[in-house]
Amino acid sequence: MEMKHSLYDKLQTLKPRGEALDDQNRLKAMERPLLSWYEEHRRILPWREDPKPYRVWISEIMLQQTRVEAVKPYFARFMEALPCIGDLSEVSEDELLKLWEGLGYYSRAKNLKKAAKLLVEQYGGELPASYEELKKLPGIGSYTAGAIASIAFGIPVPAVDGNVLRVISRVIGSKEDILKQSVKSGIEEKLKAVMPKEAASSYNQGLIEIGAVVCIPNGAPLCDRCPLSSLCVAREKDLTGVIPVKTPKKPRKSEDKTVMLLWLKGRVAIRKREGTGLLASLYEFPNAEGHLDEAQLLSYLQVKEGNIKELPPSRHIFSHVEWNMTAYRIELEEMPGGDYLWVTPEEIKKTYSLPGAFKAYTKLVR
DNA sequence: AAGTCGGGGAG
DNA sequence: CTCCCAGACTT
Structure with missing residues (x-):
């Protein structure tokens, strides 16, 4: 493929003579192939078609540890029952939990209502266009704050979820345990340094999308369809079966x-x-x-x-x-x-x- | 840093 | 069966 050759050439020019390409240059080189791939291959999802802050918020909370296909019917029903922040702030707990029934992690629903009340009382009924302010709201951690900030408001902050951890650890060939907080923070820092200022939404969603449909969580990655394959260390060294490294979990x-x-x-x-x-x-x-x-x-x-x-x-x-x-x-x-x-x-x-x-x-x- | 918190799809 | 999913919160 011609694109991959030109990308390879670019890598050669970035690479200091006689030295290995460092992580930062490797990550910086992702931008163009990533954005171009996302533009062409992104899935049509309900919350993507109309990325109003409220819709992005609700979808991101529902998507925490939950697959896209599982979220779709819940998202549609939820938006119909509670179309805006004001409605959410006033809904009864039983009605809210009935809307959430079967989706799991029910504290997500309770935190949504808590946050909605805070938004009505302290933020004029709108989500704040600020990573730091978003992260203060109940149920919104570093990933979700980054996702809402970038997707709904275009703010250039990373949104590092399990998909991104998998993709980035493979691209840079890191054998560090991605479940460690320090490793996640490190990847957030690296990405923050190379993110495009004018395409934060597509950049973050592109990384997530690659993780969801190409560099998949279960089974071998589909490297022949990956826009990042030519600069991926795990692929180059045949380590996709090893990376990402995760500590085994305890028996229940x-x-x-x-x-x-x-x-x-x-x-x-x-x-x-x-x-x-x-x-x-x-x-x-x-x-x-x-x-x-x-x-x-x-x-x-x-x-x-x-x-x-x-x-x-x-x-x-x-x-x-x-x-x-x-x-x-x-x-x-x-x-x-x-x-x-x-x-x-x-x-x-x-x-x-x-x-x-x-x-x-x-x-x-x- | 380690535990808690759901349900379901895929291998 | 095991693993993991657009993670956050508590201890």
Whole structure:
């Protein structure tokens, strides 16, 4: 390809005679092929077509640790229900969590509302056009602040996510652990020094896009389609199977639980989880630690009798913990001890946000 | 620096 | 199964 030859020639001119090309010159050489590739190959995504600050913000929060395809339907529904910052600042927590149900990392939703209220109270209801001010808002860290600043406002600051860490560590051939904060900060500094001042949005999104569709997270990179292949150290040295280097994560714990579908007069019991921790503020079926037998169930519920039927066991895997659940359907004649909401199957479907961990039992509620 | 926080797609 | 995803926050 002619473009790659001219790029190679350019590298030769940048390269000090007899010395290896240093990281900074290598990164500076990415600019033209990157921007040109992005212009031609970028995907059409809803939040890209109309990059208003509010839309960029919501999309970037949803995209944290979440794939593009998973976000699309949630983004559309969210923008329809809450079209502006004012709407978000006033939405009820239950309605907000229902909009977020199934997307995961529910503190993202709660932080969105917190930030929206701050924006209304202190920023005139608009997102600030400042990396530093954006980063102060709840739920917005260094990546998201950089993404919103560059994409919505054109401010030349880097936006280093997992994609960018992978692409850059391969381009410069770094075997440092990309999970270390110091390594991430270092890459942010390097990029900040070489970023184009007038094309921050395309530059950042281009790097991210390459990471998402070419220099992919799972499996071998598609180097024959990569605009950066001619200057990539990992490719040159056949290290794409080694780089990026990441420390292995710890095995998750397993917890035993007993889930109860309590029925009383045609309604089923649910309760709201606490406001912090796993699945914070979402609803759940009553459940207890450990695998309870029938006598222990009655004791837990503080009732003398109930028509108890065993349900199929199920397992749910979170990132760092898994639930091993046994379950029972219990038809009650008297109100059990404990603070429950007695709801209809229809209300569970339409009003209350129940996490997927209970899916095996939600579908049994008819 | 290490833990916590979801759910799903891909290999 | 394991790995990872347009990460942030708490301890």
